[in-house]
Amino acid sequence: MVDQRVGAVVITWNRREEALTSLGRLLTLPERPHVVLVDNGSGDGIAQAVTAASPEDAHPRLAVVTARILTEPGGHDDPIVEELRDSPVPGPSWLPGPVLGSFLAGASVVRREVASLEASQAGSHARRYVS
Incomplete structure (x- = not known):
């Protein structure tokens, strides 16, 4: 069930593994929240990892x-x-x-x-x- 009232913004900087874990958990919630990841110019490959997993940018x-x-x-x-x-x-x-x-x-x-x-x-x- 998608609940349009629920959304999440994840802000990260050089925390690739933690951000990927958080995104994975958020995307499995029953409310199916709209999730936005904001990367503050990390050098740890988070942008590439998220793009590879979900290449769409809505x-x-x-x-x-x-x-x-x-x-x-x-x-x-x-x-x-x-x-x-x-x-x-x-x-x-x-x-x-x-x-x-x-x-x-x-x-x-x-x-x-x-x-x-x-x-x-x-x-x-x-x-x-x-x-």
């Missing part, structure tokens, strides 16, 4: 993923969640969620290569993008 042009932010007590959405989720900015059809007008550094994962590529193609100043 969204190769996706540059930023922002988490849903819950506040306590009660686990309610932070007020920024609605603003980010209900963005009025139209996006391309391949985008898996809303276009972000901004993002929160502590709740977002950025793919550097795509962000840099998009900045150069758009003619934007490089200092506006994470490097």
Whole structure:
């Protein structure tokens, strides 16, 4: 049973075996969560190992993923969640969620290569993008 409410982001750096073990366990959960692996430029072959095991990249042009932010007590959405989720900015059809007008550094994962590529193609100043 796939539960669309469940997802996992694994962030790793030079922890190939631990990351592969975590991915294996996450992919066998009955909820079948959507799993995203973020590698911070490891030199231990994790990117190659994951690519060999699962060569698909569902969204190769996706540059930023922002988490849903819950506040306590009660686990309610932070007020920024609605603003980010209900963005009025139209996006391309391949985008898996809303276009972000901004993002929160502590709740977002950025793919550097795509962000840099998009900045150069758009003619934007490089200092506006994470490097």
